[in-house]
Each structure stands twice: as C-alpha cells, then as structure tokens.
Amino acid sequence: MQEKENIQRLEELVTRFITLVSKRLPDDVSGKLSELQSRETNPMAQAIYQTMFDNIELALALDRPVCQDTGVLQFFLRAGTGFPYLGAMETVLRNAVRDATVQAPLRHNAVETFDEFNTGDNTGRRVPWVDWEVVPGDSGLSMDVYMAGGGCTLPGTAKVLMPSAGYEGIVDYVLDAIVSYGVNACPPLLVGVGIATSVDTAAVLSKKALMRKIGSRNPNAKAAKLEALLTDGINRLGIGPQGLSGDSSVMGVHVEHAARHPSAIGVAINVGCWAHRRGSIRFAKDLSYEILTHKGVAL
Ligand code: SF4
Incomplete structure (x- = not known):
C-alpha cells in the first residue's frame, strides 16, 4: 500500500x-542569455534579447510554457x-x-x-x-x-568520417551544419557534439552534451579546447539571436566523446535553442x- x-x-x-x-528556463540558460545581452553591440540583437526576456517574464506571469x-x-x-x-x-x-x-x-x-x-x-x-x-x-x-x-531538432545530423578527415573534419562538419540549418533553431544556440565510432553512439553523446550546465568544460583538455574553438568560430559567423545578426550565435558548444574504432570517426550534432x-x-x-x-x- x-x-x-x-x-x-x-x-x-x-x-x-x-x-x-x-x-x-534553467538558471544557467537565463544567466547566459543575460550575459550575451550585456555584451551585445548590435541594436537589433539587443532588441531581440529584450523580447526574449519579456517572453520569459510573461511565461511566468501568465503561467504558460x-x-x-x-x-x-x-x-x-x-x-x-x-x-x-x-x-x-x-x-x-x-x-x-x-x-x-x-x-x-x-x-x-x-x-x-x-x-x-x-x-x-x-x-x-x-x-x-x-x-x-x-x-x-x-x-x-x-x-x-x-x-x-521541432526547430531546434532540425539541425541535428550525424556522419561517420574517414579517419584521414581528422579533427579538422569534425570542425568542418559542425560549421557546415550550423551554417546550413542553425538559423532554424532560434539562436543563440547550445551546440552538442558527440564524437565516437558510429552514428548512434555519437548521436547519444551529442544529446547528452546538451544536458551539461552551460559554461562547463569537457575534462579532457584537448576536447575543452575544441569546445572553445568551435564556440569562437560559430560566434564569428555573425548569425546572432534569432538569426538576425549579432556578436554571439551560441550560448556554448559542448563536446562529449568515447573511445573509437581506429578506422572511423563518428560525429553527431544536436542543437538546443535559446529556450533550452x-x-x-x-x-x-x-x-x-x-x-x-x-x-x-x-x-
Ligand atoms: S524557441 Fe526553440 S522550441 Fe521554440 S520555436 Fe524556437 S527552436 Fe522551436
């Protein structure tokens, strides 16, 4: 009983x-949006961030998603x-x-x-x-x-790269995906990257990467460096909040990895939106x- x-x-x-x-929204997402807003120099992007914060407040006030x-x-x-x-x-x-x-x-x-x-x-x-x-x-x-x-699910993609593609191949793959589809996902984005052997193992890791606290770093120093470099590279694309241009395009990039077969580099991407x-x-x-x-x- x-x-x-x-x-x-x-x-x-x-x-x-x-x-x-x-x-x-979770505290880390609200905090990151606030940080990005405070250092944004583009007036249109500033207005978009303000709309996001109005949205957040109204959702609480009206008790709605x-x-x-x-x-x-x-x-x-x-x-x-x-x-x-x-x-x-x-x-x-x-x-x-x-x-x-x-x-x-x-x-x-x-x-x-x-x-x-x-x-x-x-x-x-x-x-x-x-x-x-x-x-x-x-x-x-x-x-x-x-x-x-649906929008933030759309950029999701996975592929097995030839080992000769190396870590440069991973960077190319991530940047191509974000350039092509990132705008569908209501930026600024949280980008999860999984690196393993097969598409399924990499895909699970890329989603688990989105569960990490924003600002956390992969404990492996080289993976953490890749996170920082990808964050910088995607921000330089100038996508901005809601894709209308701005100084920041991502809230962060998180990489999760597994040991892999020497003949394959499985890489997958999952993306979270500003309303993560x-x-x-x-x-x-x-x-x-x-x-x-x-x-x-x-x-
Ligand atoms: S805020 Fe996120 S969930 Fe909402 S429409 Fe945009 S991508 Fe989809």
Missing part, C-alpha cells in the same frame, strides 16, 4: 517538474541500483507526461509514425524516450528532463528531492 502511495507521489512530483521545465513548441519529452536517468522504484519508472514517466500535457498544458507533439495520427497526450511508441544509466551502489535517482521543439528547456532533479529513496537547474523552486 505504502509503495503504491509512494509511486503516486513520485508521479506527481515528476508531473510538476515537467510543468516547471516547460515554463521556466515559455515557447509554444513544448517538444517531444526525453528523460535521461542515472539510476542507482538501490533506488526502490526502478521497475515503476517507465510507467511513472509515461503517466507524468500525460498529466503534464493537461496541467501545463503542453502542445500535442506525438504523431505515430506510419499510422500518422496524433496521440493527443505526448505519449506513443517509445515516447517519452527514456535513456538509462545504472549507478551501482547508489540509492537515489538523478534525472534530466528535456523538451526540444532542460531540468535536472535528484530523488533520494525517501522521495525527497533536489532541483539542480532551477534554484529556490519547490514542486
């Missing part, structure tokens, strides 16, 4: 957390083997997405592939998408919630929680 009540409580907390993430496109929900779990509700989590997340779709409300964004109908509740085959990492010996569960709209709605929360096994991305907020 107690377990059933606890699972219900967990479902309610996740519902409220999804709703929060849809309406309030910060962007109408609330995306397809993805969850990235780092699950302790001692967390008591592991077996219930997929159902908890699915029910929470359904409830948040009504409570927030969220736009209906899940269309069944081939059958071509909108499920109307943001769930469907393999949606919400759930990525699991198991943490041995931990009794808690950490979770990133992410909602990416991700939230990170950690549950203890007694269901007390800590929200890591939105300080001072209680569910």
Whole structure:
C-alpha cells in the first residue's frame, strides 16, 4: 500500500517538474542569455534579447510554457541500483507526461509514425524516450528532463568520417551544419557534439552534451579546447539571436566523446535553442528531492 502511495507521489512530483521545465528556463540558460545581452553591440540583437526576456517574464506571469513548441519529452536517468522504484519508472514517466500535457498544458507533439495520427497526450511508441544509466551502489535517482521543439531538432545530423578527415573534419562538419540549418533553431544556440565510432553512439553523446550546465568544460583538455574553438568560430559567423545578426550565435558548444574504432570517426550534432528547456532533479529513496537547474523552486 505504502509503495503504491509512494509511486503516486513520485508521479506527481515528476508531473510538476515537467510543468516547471516547460515554463521556466534553467538558471544557467537565463544567466547566459543575460550575459550575451550585456555584451551585445548590435541594436537589433539587443532588441531581440529584450523580447526574449519579456517572453520569459510573461511565461511566468501568465503561467504558460515559455515557447509554444513544448517538444517531444526525453528523460535521461542515472539510476542507482538501490533506488526502490526502478521497475515503476517507465510507467511513472509515461503517466507524468500525460498529466503534464493537461496541467501545463503542453502542445500535442506525438504523431505515430506510419499510422500518422496524433496521440493527443505526448505519449506513443517509445515516447517519452527514456535513456538509462545504472549507478551501482547508489540509492537515489538523478534525472534530466528535456523538451526540444521541432526547430531546434532540425539541425541535428550525424556522419561517420574517414579517419584521414581528422579533427579538422569534425570542425568542418559542425560549421557546415550550423551554417546550413542553425538559423532554424532560434539562436543563440547550445551546440552538442558527440564524437565516437558510429552514428548512434555519437548521436547519444551529442544529446547528452546538451544536458551539461552551460559554461562547463569537457575534462579532457584537448576536447575543452575544441569546445572553445568551435564556440569562437560559430560566434564569428555573425548569425546572432534569432538569426538576425549579432556578436554571439551560441550560448556554448559542448563536446562529449568515447573511445573509437581506429578506422572511423563518428560525429553527431544536436542543437538546443535559446529556450533550452532542460531540468535536472535528484530523488533520494525517501522521495525527497533536489532541483539542480532551477534554484529556490519547490514542486
Ligand atoms: S527552436 Fe526553440 S524557441 Fe524556437 S520555436 Fe522551436 S522550441 Fe521554440
């Protein structure tokens, strides 16, 4: 009985957390937008940033999502083997997405592939998408919630480069993708780059790169240098906020990597928009929680 009540409580907390993430940008994103605005010299770009901050304030004041496109929900779990509700989590997340779709409300964004109908509740085959990492010996569960709209999903791309392409090939590939499609994603962008062997492994890493706190650096010094160089290079393109030109085009570039086959360089790109709605929360096994991305907020 107690377990059933606890699972219900967990479902309610996740519902409220999804709703929060849809309406309030995480602290690091708001902070970065503010920083970019303060050093922007282009008057048009300044006006766009001001519109973004008006949007952020109005979303809170009117209790509405910060962007109408609330995306397809993805969850990235780092699950302790001692967390008591592991077996219930997929159902908890699915029910929470359904409830948040009504409570927030969220736009209906899940269309069944081939059958071509909108499920109307943001769930469907393999949606919400759930990525699991198991943490041995931990009794808690950490979770990133992410909602990416269609526009910021569009620049996503992956390819396996010949090893002779080298790191220059990665830079070319990233810059080409951002030049071609970055403007679709409502800049300033957060660019996630995954480097591994195959397109699938690189793609997962590129999405996980978007879960990192803005301003964090890859612990590998060479990867961190690549992040800095790509940030500088994309900013120099002059895309600016909403693609209307400006001093900054990105909030950051994050690179995540894995060891790779010597004959292949898998590279993938995922992009977040200015309304980068991700939230990170950690549950203890007694269901007390800590929200890591939105300080001072209680569910
Ligand atoms: S790219 Fe982001 S801000 Fe632009 S419409 Fe899509 S979700 Fe909204």
